[in-house]
Amino acid sequence: MLSRTAHELFWMARHIERAENTARILDVTYRMSLLPYDAVESGLAWAEPWAVPLISSGLATSFYKRYQTLSAENVLRYMILDANNDSSIQCCLWAARESARSVRGAITSEMYEDLNSSWLEMRGYDFEKIQAYGVSEFMDWVKMRSHLIRGVTFGTMLRDEAYHFIRLGTHLERADNTARILDVKYHILLPSAADVGGAVDYYQWGALLRSVSGFESYRKIYRDVITPRRVAELLILRDDMPRSLHSCMNLIQETLEKLCNGHSQEIQRATGELHARLHYGRTDDIIRYGLHEYLMDFLDRISALGDAIERDFFATGQAASPQ
Amino acid sequence: MSSLPYDEMRTDAGEVRAHYAPFADWIARTPPARIAQKRDEAERAFHRVGITFAVYGEDLGEERLIPFDIVPRIVPADEWSKLERGLKQRVQALNAFLDDIYHAQAICAAGVVPRECVSDNAQYRPEMQGMKVPGGIYAHVAGVDVVRAGVGEYFVLEDNLRVPSGVSYMLENRKMMMRLFPELFATQSIRPVQHYPDLLLENLRGMSPLEEEDPTVAVLTPGAHNSAYFEHAFLAQQMGVELVEGQDLFVQNDTVYMRTTRGPQRVHVIYRRVDDDFLDPLAFRPDSMLGVPGLFAAYRAGRVTLANAIGTGVADDKSIYPYVPDMIRFYLSEEPVLNNVHTYLLRRPDECEYVLANLEHLVVKEVHGAGGYGMLIGPASTAAERDDFRARIRAKPDGYIAQPTLSLSTCPTFAASGLAPRHIDLRPYVLSGKTVTLVPGGLTRVALNEGSLVVNSSQGGGTKDTWVLA
Numbered sequence: 034m035l036s037r038t039a040h041e042l043f044w045m046a047r048h049i050e051r052a053e054n055t056a057r058i059l060d061v062t063y064r065m066s067l068l069p070y071d072a073v074e075s076g077l078a079w080a081e082p083w084a085v086p087l088i089s090s091g092l093a094t095s096f097y098k099r100y101q102t103l104s105a106e107n108v109l110r111y112m113i114l115d116a117n118n119d120s121s122i123q124c125c126l127w128a129a130r131e132s133a134r135s136v137r138g139a140i141t142s143e144m145y146e147d148l149n150s151s152w153l154e155m156r157g158y159d160f161e162k163i164q165a166y167g168v169s170e171f172m173d174w175v176k177m178r179s180h181l182i183r184g185v186t187f188g189t190m191l192r193d194e195a196y197h198f199i200r201l202g203t204h205l206e207r208a209d210n211t212a213r214i215l216d217v218k219y220h221i222l223l224p225s226a227a228d229v230g231g232a233v234d235y236y237q238w239g240a241l242l243r244s245v246s247g248f249e250s251y252r253k254i255y256r257d258v259i260t261p262r263r264v265a266e267l268l269i270l271r272d273d274m275p276r277s278l279h280s281c282m283n284l285i286q287e288t289l290e291k292l293c294n295g296h297s298q299e300i301q302r303a304t305g306e307l308h309a310r311l312h313y314g315r316t317d318d319i320i321r322y323g324l325h326e327y328l329m330d331f332l333d334r335i336s337a338l339g340d341a342i343e344r345d346f347f348a349t350g351q352a353a354s355p356q
Numbered sequence: 357m358s359s360l361p362y363d364e365m366r367t368d369a370g371e372v373r374a375h376y377a378p379f380a381d382w383i384a385r386t387p388p389a390r391i392a393q394k395r396d397e398a399e400r401a402f403h404r405v406g407i408t409f410a411v412y413g414e415d416l417g418e419e420r421l422i423p424f425d426i427v428p429r430i431v432p433a434d435e436w437s438k439l440e441r442g443l444k445q446r447v448q449a450l451n452a453f454l455d456d457i458y459h460a461q462a463i464c465a466a467g468v469v470p471r472e473c474v475s476d477n478a479q480y481r482p483e484m485q486g487m488k489v490p491g492g493i494y495a496h497v498a499g500v501d502v503v504r505a506g507v508g509e510y511f512v513l514e515d516n517l518r519v520p521s522g523v524s525y526m527l528e529n530r531k532m533m534m535r536l537f538p539e540l541f542a543t544q545s546i547r548p549v550q551h552y553p554d555l556l557l558e559n560l561r562g563m564s565p566l567e568e569e570d571p572t573v574a575v576l577t578p579g580a581h582n583s584a585y586f587e588h589a590f591l592a593q594q595m596g597v598e599l600v601e602g603q604d605l606f607v608q609n610d611t612v613y614m615r616t617t618r619g620p621q622r623v624h625v626i627y628r629r630v631d632d633d634f635l636d637p638l639a640f641r642p643d644s645m646l647g648v649p650g651l652f653a654a655y656r657a658g659r660v661t662l663a664n665a666i667g668t669g670v671a672d673d674k675s676i677y678p679y680v681p682d683m684i685r686f687y688l689s690e691e692p693v694l695n696n697v698h699t700y701l702l703r704r705p706d707e708c709e710y711v712l713a714n715l716e717h718l719v720v721k722e723v724h725g726a727g728g729y730g731m732l733i734g735p736a737s738t739a740a741e742r743d744d745f746r747a748r749i750r751a752k753p754d755g756y757i758a759q760p761t762l763s764l765s766t767c768p769t770f771a772a773s774g775l776a777p778r779h780i781d782l783r784p785y786v787l788s789g790k791t792v793t794l795v796p797g798g799l800t801r802v803a804l805n806e807g808s809l810v811v812n813s814s815q816g817g818g819t820k821d822t823w824v825l826a
Contacts, residue, residue, distance in 0.1 A: 034616055035616055035617075036604070036616060037604050038599075039617045134406065135579075137593065138589050146406075149403075150404045153403060153404070294619070295619065
């Protein structure tokens with residue numbers, strides 16, 4: 034398929050996934066901010082919950098360039114509606130829809146119509162409307178639109194290259210986002226080791242799990258208190274957890290095998306290596322290495338993989354060497 | 357000329373014409389609330405599907421719908437069969453004319469078309485002289501604008517042979533009507549049009565420069581910001597071919613390739629929706645960012661087919677239009693089935709004087725104008741506008757033609773006050789390749805403003821579904 038088309042589809046998928054993950058983390062933050070933490074455990078300082086979505090998406094600096102104070106309203110405005118923030122939900126849906134529009138022949142009509150109507154509806158929202166509708170309800174709407182588009186993609190699209198590039202974009206973005214969400218805990222003031230298992234920790238880890246739809250799975254698998262070690266295991270190493278790093282890498286590796294071309298050996302190798310680290314990795318080793326360091330390293334590798342995909346799939350055909 | 361325009365639905369006596377009877381019956385029986393609800397539904401659906409056009413000069417991202425009217429324009433079978441014959445005949449003659457103009461110019465030698473009408477024509481492309489194109493076909497897709505005037509006679513108003521647009525509206529309007537009012541289709545025999553993309557693809561594949569078993573066809577678009585982008589994407593999708601921009605193609609050894617994820621892939625036929633001037637910066641406008649360097653060389657080398665060919669504008673130009681009936685006689689030895697609108701050529705001094713003396717009764721058009729711009733509609737003009745045109749005509753008489761003001765036929769249309777007559781035209785799409793074909797139908801455009809004769813979407817025009825009865 035056309036390199037440009039593949040590129041647009043890949044980014045269409047990434048933007049939809051990013052909008053969904055932003056909605057997830059904002060929803061969790063919003064719920065956390067409603068808890069009377071001081072009453073739960075007085076004397077323990079919490080990081081201001083509204084810093085969390087900014088830190089995890091690496092947007093704190095650019096936020097403070099535009100807003101004086103860290104407040105729920107400012108963060109929500111910035112992360113949902115701000116046209117200057119390329120990762121705001123509105124910008125992501127706009128970018129996804131523009132990508133789809135520029136290659137609409139490569140996707141099914143149903144996909145385009147669902148994405149287009151999502152955008153048209155999004156365009157009708159301002160902050161007041163979101164407040165009136167309910168912040169959590171709005172986040173649910175974003176998640177539902179993302180589920181819908183993914184479902185329509187799954188249910189209607191030919192399993193051709195276009196489909197594989199969409200899947201590649203979705204899972205690369207998801208791997209990145211899950212790693213960022215998991216790393217959030219590092220940035221929140223950590224309670225001392227003695228507090229592990231305490232009420233604050235319970236709420237923080239619980240919220241984190243909920244943001245990746247992992248709370249119920251955790252309960253099912255471990256039937257025990259929430260510990261950082263197990264959360265790390267669940268979200269990094271378990272391949273039956275659909276948003277875990279391992280599960281994302283399984284799909285990335287599988288998809289890349291279908292897409293391989295004459296230029297992609299290095300991508301194949303790097304993906305295989307990263308996948309093997311997750312497939313054969315041990316939780317204890319990760320904890321010993323340092324969870325934060327481990328996740329930073331993973332994010333670097335994912336980002337390098339994204340660059341390699343740009344180079345080896347989307348910039349091909351430039352070299353004029355037809356047979 | 358009679359004062360009342362021809363009404364498609366009713367006779368002068370107010371009786372419903374036979375071919376509109378089932379529809380008139382239906383609308384009389386259907387509660388207005390249901391119709392209003394269906395009209396809303398249509399608008400929402402058009403927005404969701406994204407059948408919008410970008411309006412130049414407005415805010416970025418501003419997209420508008422071309423208003424859709426649910427009252428169909430209905431063409432009875434006998435009228436269509438005459439239209440079909442006339443349109444095929446006309447497009448055949450126009451293709452023969454193009455082939456002649458770019459080779460021997462026999463028609464000029466015979467004195468039928470003045471040589472300077474060709475040689476001085478800005479649309480004539482000397483680069484095309486002597487070049488052979490597959491099948492001798494230049495205008496693979498022609499959108500011929502037909503109007504109905506006087507007592508109901510069809511006239512050809514304009515031949516569009518460059519990159520005629522609007523066919524996606526013909527198809528989407530039909531889809532919308534079938535979805536909104538299936539009962540209308542169940543009770544009448546309305547001929548289908550949805551196979552247009554298949555015909556187009558078959559036609560394009562048949563024009564491959566090589567006897568390739570499986571030629572690759574692509575649609576070339578200026579990009580997502582072009583006002584007709586929806587249509588380009590729509591046709592590519594319906595035909596199952598790639599939609600490419602200039603940046604997706606490159607030329608090497610006079611061969612055109614697409615840049616794909618698996619390396620270069622050869623392209624044989626390009627259905628291009630980019631104007632001649634912008635196709636190749638090496639051959640035409642050097643500042644074009646939309647084109648493909650080297651494309652023209654590959655074309656001349658016979659390594660790729662462009663549809664439509666380069667330089668077709670010389671045949672749809674308003675200065676050539678008056679000669680089309682004579683072309684039909686010259687190339688086909690037949691009498692034209694469809695008439696032209698009577699046209700005054702202002703390059704002829706006596707006709708020019710007549711026009712200048714009668715501006716308030718005539719429509720004056722710039723020879724190279726399009727889209728309803730550069731036009732004076734005499735009866736609706738002010739004295740100042742006429743003075744302005746008079747000066748422009750005197751300065752450059754051969755830049756203009758004039759025609760009597762046609763009282764275009766009307767069709768009932770939903771307006772704020774309810775159903776009211778509005779002027780319409782019709783653009784059927786004629787496909788030429790190994791055969792000449794057209795689907796039974798076309799795009800009916802309607803001037804939504806009361807009394808207006810301008811049907812162009814950029815100036816308050818809307819569209820209707822066009823039903824050809826079996």
